[in-house]
Amino acid sequence: MAADPRTPDALTVEVAELIGTVVARYHEEYELAAAEHALTGAQARVLALLAREPTPMRQLARQLKCEPSNMTGMVDRLEARGLVERRPDPADRRVKVAAATDEGEAVAARLRRELKFAGAPLQGLTPAERRLLRDLLRRMLSEPEEGGEEPRPPRP
Amino acid sequence: MAADPRTPDALTVEVAELIGTVVARYHEEYELAAAEHALTGAQARVLALLAREPTPMRQLARQLKCEPSNMTGMVDRLEARGLVERRPDPADRRVKVAAATDEGEAVAARLRRELKFAGAPLQGLTPAERRLLRDLLRRMLSEPEEGGEEPRPPRP
DNA sequence: TATTGTTATACTCTATAACTATA
């Protein structure tokens, strides 16, 4: 590799590529687990959210970072399969609260268990290594990327 | 949280969730970088592959884990924008080799640089931590998941 | 006969804009 002159250091590039591989693997596993229940990845994500907590359509769209109009069709399809239902909100008759049915909860629970990604690859690490990985990922994710464009000089 | 009785230990769950967050963040960044060039994520992935190496349609489909029939449309759209072209294979007149044009190469190079995910979050780690992260990810990914279902007892 | 790429078809996901029923 090593194609671009403005590329960051080799170590950073390698870690970035490894993360890319992890991302690809993760998606593969997720889609596969979903497909075993005849669900698409997007449907599985909706179901997972609703299994945690019944949620108004609009809020659901915000959480999934998509337009509210899309939720109509997605919830329609899940509702047609009996995994989700729409409930009225007594406080505001405009809102419809999407909620997982009992069957939906069961499928979501099975999905969580079948997400072997949490199992297989991580089992290759010792508990101490897993703790280490957790701490590194936490730090990586908590950086509030305040800078924006500036590469920001490394702290001493 | 902590809903399912058959869930693995809390540490594994937490790491898995962190990885889920990393995956979500990564995708967000990727789609955003692609959108800045009026490309979809899938188009950006195709272009990235072709910028590395001209590739026959069918092989491209294998690498992207999708059906060969899809590649027709995807390459069509990229070709319509002048980022990609189809070349004949002198050795086998059935195959068409998709290749990035000069402009395609340029866009791919810019895309690589703009993938801030490689920059921002990783800059929060020291080089030593990055090395550690690299080694952990490598080990995670190299485990050939031979076992399948068996949790496999931890090595001493 | 088998393989490569394509076409035809259908479904899902996505975004935009317009509509409805509430508030």
Added chain:
DNA sequence: TATAGTTATAGAGTATAACAATA
């Protein structure tokens, strides 16, 4: 008027099946 959900529409990605050209 503003908001929640929906409908209508369009484009992109995906899979399946059938097809033409070539091997």
